[in-house]
Amino acid sequence: MKPIKLIISAFGPYAATMPEINFEQFEDKGLFLISGDTGAGKTTIFDAISFALYGTTSGSYRDTQNLRSEYARDDVESYVDFYFSHQGSNYHIKRNPSYQRKKLRGEGYATVKEQAVLYKDGEPLVEGLTRVNGAVRDLLKIDDKQFKQIAMIAQGEFWALLNAKTDQRTEILRTIFMTDGYKNIEFKLKDRLDSVRAG
Known part of the structure; x- marks a missing residue:
């Protein structure tokens, strides 16, 4: 997965829509x-990307119930829109957190429910929290915990990857680099070697 751009609106400390973050300017690096x-x-950047992809924050100590900026006006929508490319296709996910806001008419509060849509090459591919979360896991071949360990090492959590047990690190790297096929070849070659030695 290669990040392309990130749009953040009324999310975290930001009361309005922030200028987009264009990751393509770092492409050659x-x-x-x-x-x-x-x-x-x-x-906040880590939280926004993690929330867009998986509906979770980048750190284990933050929850998703308080992602709307407390400084946002009631008429400003809270959302993140993350654009990325993966295996030759362009995707983007627009996801808004659940939050309370004052009703635009009348008194009281209205609840805006969390929503998510995954787009492929500009067309909606999957809608709904569970379906988008599953589609992202299937597409990237990693879950949110693995993603946080390898791609978005938030401050204070860098040691999680370094201190992961060998078998956990092996599994993460095997998943990332899709080497399961090689593991199967290794087992078949070992079986052949064992049968040659026995026979």
Whole structure:
């Protein structure tokens, strides 16, 4: 998966729609680092990408019930829209968190329910939280925990990958690089070798 751009609106500390983050400007670098001072918004970027893909935040200590900016006006929609390419196709996911806002007419509050839509090459592919979450796992071949360990190492959680047990690290890397076929070949060759030695 290669990130293309990220749009954040009334999400985290941002009260309005922020200027889009264009990841393509870093394309020739291969690997890039998001850095900055404390409070600069690094974790919000991680949270937005993780929330768009999986409906979870990047850190284990944050929940998704408080993702709407407390500074947002009631007429501003909270959402993230994450564009990425994967295996020759372009995708984007628009997801909004569940939140309460004042009713636009009358008194009281209205609940905006969490929604998600996955698009492929500009056309809606899958809608609904469960279906989008499943489609992302099937597409990327990793779940949210693996994604956080390998792609979005949020501040304070870098050690999770480094300190993962060998079998956990092996499984994560096997999934990422889709080497299950090679593992099967290894088993078949071992079986042949055992039968040659026995025979």
